[in-house]
Amino acid sequence: MTKHQKRLSVPNSWPVERKEATWTVKAGAGPHGEAGVPLLILLRDVLGYVNSKKEARYALNQGTVLVNGDDVSDVRRPIGMFDILAFTEREEYYRVFPDEGGRLALTAIDADAADSRLGKIVGKRQVKGGDFQLSLHDGANIRVGEDEAGEYSAGDSIVVDNETKDVVAHFPYEEGALVTAVAGTHAGEIGEVEEITVTAGSGPNTVRVTEEDGGFETVADYVVVIDENFTGGDAAVTTGGENE
Template sequence: MTRHQKRLSVPKSWPVERKTATWTVKAGAGPHGEAGVPLLIVLRDVLGYVDSRKEANYALNENGVLVNGDAPSDVERPIGMFDILSFVERDEHYRVFPDEGGRLSLTPIDADAADSRLGKIARKTQVSGGDVQLTLHDGANIRVDEGTDYATGDSLVIDNESKDIVAHFVYEEGALVTAVAGSHAGEIGEIDTITVTPGSGDNVVTVSQDDGDGFETIENYVVVIDENFTEGDDE
């Protein structure tokens, strides 16, 4: 299997120039599916902290890079929406967040904000033993007690060390959300209305903004956040 990916065919969310060269590195197996950006691209092409795969491997071997509190072993490990990147020696921390063009970008955050990450509940299923399994947007699975009041579309804050749920934000009218895809990616506002579309069509969400005109997008494109999510972006 090839370890390379043509630049012209990478997902729109990847922060790479498509016409500077023919090939780029291919994401390995892991979180975020095809939308995940290889860690090597983040270290080399976005941050400029390494010049080669060899230097990136060295940084990982020295545990100088943490992703969601863990030391990755593979430079092709996919990085995606809401992941937390920490650089121990530099005392630098970033949250992966879509910019207004929909491409993933790195937002500087302080050390306290780097202790946990946000996840949107993509699926909720019953598992053996009576528990419920929550699958997050990045593919991570979390087991909770049956009857716990979590629903698809809600957001959770997961502690990077314990992997416990430390906060729960309900997807409902009045919730603060950010758009993560589409023409309004990166914008933030409050849900005014959720319009349920009959049949197989996407539900539509209308979002209002204090400092903007508001926007309308589909349900899959919004993620519930809280005020600390935006306040933590300033170091």
């Protein structure tokens, strides 16, 4: 299979300019599914730390580029919403966060915040032995004990320690919760949940979100619960070179 991707058909969340060239790198297998952005695009086109795929491979082989606390060696490794990128030699740390319009952008964070990542719970099921498995938006699975499983529901968000994989914070999906829209026409907007509407039948549930200067209504699947620590910062959204 080809390792290239036509720019015109990339997901809207990818931070690339579609008309500057015909091709870009294709994401490899991994988390976030088709929405995941190849690491090469962030290193080359967004941050400008490398000029080519060859330089990116060299940089990754140094062991100073971490994704969610782990070394990465594949330039096509998919990067997606709420992943943590750490450049240990530069002492620079970023969280992937949707900007207005739904494009994934890099928000600068401090070193302490880079020790954990946010995940939206999209499923929960009991596994052998009585424990429960929480399935997250990026494909990761977190195991919790039967005695604490009742605290978590689909739609909630949790913060997972990158080293221990333990849950260190929990944000319930409920009225009054702070959320950000990650898809749809209101992607990148942040506000508080005013009302959750459960739709009978096969239609999607909806949520009404209040902002300082108004509000909006969107599909419940399009919002993620966050807290104030996940907002603010400077996002890098500029593009760089096109070399392979």
